[in-house]
Amino acid sequence: MKTLRLYTDGAARFNPGPAAVGVVIKDEQGNTVDELGRPIGTATNNVAEYRALIEGLKAAAKWKPDRLEISLDSKLVVEQIKGSYKVKKPELKPLYDEAKKLLEGFAYEIEHVERESNSRADELANLALDGHPT
Numbered sequence: 001m002k003t004l005r006l007y008t009d010g011a012a013r014f015n016p017g018p019a020a021v022g023v024v025i026k027d028e029q030g031n032t033v034d035e036l037g038r039p040i041g042t043a044t045n046n047v048a049e050y051r052a053l054i055e056g057l058k059a060a061a062k063w064k065p066d067r068l069e070i071s072l073d074s075k076l077v078v079e080q081i082k083g084s085y086k087v088k089k090p091e092l093k094p095l096y097d098e099a100k101k102l103l104e105g106f107a108y109e110i111e112h113v114e115r116e117s118n119s120r121a122d123e124l125a126n127l128a129l130d131g132h133p134t
Helices: 045-061 075-082 093-103 115-129
Strands: 003-012 017-026 032-043 067-072 108-112
Touching: 003 032, 003 045, 003 115, 017 045, 017 115, 032 045, 032 115, 045 067, 045 075, 045 093, 045 115, 067 115, 075 093, 075 108
Parallel strands: 003 067, 067 108
Antiparallel strands: 003 017, 017 032
């Protein structure tokens, strides 16, 4: 069974403000197989978090994993994807819908983690904000 671990993070300086996403994909042995960080223009932090998840899901799909373990440090996005929280903000609804559609292609688990457990994705998003996309 091929399991991939996906870490995503969105960052916005000010809220809204300049925003970026960071994505890290690791294999079953913990080796990084893909990563990216890129600016996404002006966005709120929650929009950036959703955009990071969407970018990560698109990147992970290329690997055709049997299973995907997803970690984010956005409790809001995790709980909305799980269905525990409603999507109340109109600007998040299309992003939520896109993420849910992409998730249909995966057997997955999604979990909230502390920022320290998501440090590389956070670093990539911040590097992209600083003008150093990967």
